[in-house]
Amino acid sequence: MALENQTGVIEFFLMGLSEDPEMQPILFELLLTMYMVTMFGNLLIILVVSSDSKLHTPMYFFLSNLSFVDICCISTIVPKMLVNIQTENKAISYAGCLTQVCFFMIFLCMDNLLLTVMAYDRYVAICHPLYYKVIMNPTQCVLLVLVSMFISSVDALLHTLMVLHLSFCTDLKLPHFFCEITPILKLACSDTLINNILVYLATTLLGIAPLVGIIFSYSQIVSSIMKIPSTSGKCKAFSTCGSHLSVVSLFYGTCIGVYLSSAITDSPRKTEVASVMYTVVTPMMNPFIYSLRNNDLKGTLRNLVFPVLLSRFHVLY
Template identity: 65%
Template structure:
């Protein structure tokens, strides 16, 4: 059915016009709004959000690396999560601000595929690092006597490397599938970055196999880590409830509070965006909703860890005093 005239005419109306038949070399990112009066406000909000995200995550990286008391697996994963958040936001926000400033919405085909690949890489890396952090908390609370043996530096480094290479393979899979698609003439992406789902919807070629593969891989790379996190916290809650003292219970839950808040924020916003896009069927509303997990979540992560973690707060105060 994808090669019937009606389908070609619907998806690619210029397909049958031989004189206008060209292969796409650029896309047009439509952004969040077409209203010219809103553009300065959007630019200012995104600039402020980006600066806060960069400063917050860079501060966590500097504090963890400068304080010897924070050279533990938990904060090693946290600093890598901050690096992933910096890469995640730097892939989309600067390009959007440049487009607003220059009044240009053009992005080259190579630039679009590159942006999509890097965005997918850091998004998947965020997901896997949160899973590694859940495993770290599970070992710390359920097997405290063997914690230093199990969570040794070699295993921690291996978990980060494996997470990176899995994310890299997943992002390259996206790039490979998009490179096989055919686009024609003027292509508008109703988003502020090159979202893979939007590219599949705008393609003139058959994307049924690509969509099935993406959903399958997404279910594995989303479902398996989420199941691991759920299993870890089930065991953590069970072990904590067996502790007799109230102080012990509070201490156990306080060590997991920051991570659990970030997990709920990350998966909650991503699931909310998915459900809203399914319910509304509006690409514009989906683009606005995606701001939550692409922009807001990386900005809030440093605040969550700084406000809920006493070790981070103490180390940050010492770092700021030394800097001053």
């Protein structure tokens, strides 16, 4: 097969979730609805946390950052999907594809690291409550977020720069709905050994290691909670972890599902459907999980929303 020079004008073609013309309007409406719900829900979380001084704590600081990262992550993927469906044009430029890869990897890795930081925050709060304010001071919280951003950016840039050295065949159809590193490497005609090694190393260091950290944190948390004599105290301690555990289970469950589906089945379509779960569904569900399971957030939401609704009611009537 002929090779395309990586410095030339190259376009990848995103095959999308379905090639059935009758499915395109349904997919467009579904994706647009999910995108709007995700944006509204996560922006509302950020607004609630910033507007209530009682929520200016490390736990809600990390939550607002997680919501911001979720907004950025889904905005890296869905708008391009909507444009492609609406224009019936599956092409994405070489530069645009690599840009999407880079930003998606940054925000996905940050999502992962922030969940780990949030687990550490709960560990310190429950296992070392007397030192909580000293350890999780504002400077330390900001530093943890900045370190997460730095690690994510370095990882994403390293993968992207390594792709720049590859040559691609003339058949540049990506069996996916967005540019992801693994399908891109499969299209390369040059040797991708180093790229694949880098992917496995990054998955181990930035995927498995944080998960092990979360599991260790919660094993210590459960051990500390079981030592609390009163039942009400145990319930209160568990309630502060319930939302985070739900989000962690959803995030890692869907990521593992994508990995298993790609390893077990040869069908790219099944892998794409599994990928939708952690790229689109998880960011959409996070605000609901935190708002429905958190009394502080629900109370602040009521204080924000009800006055607005009452004022609109008086204006109308």
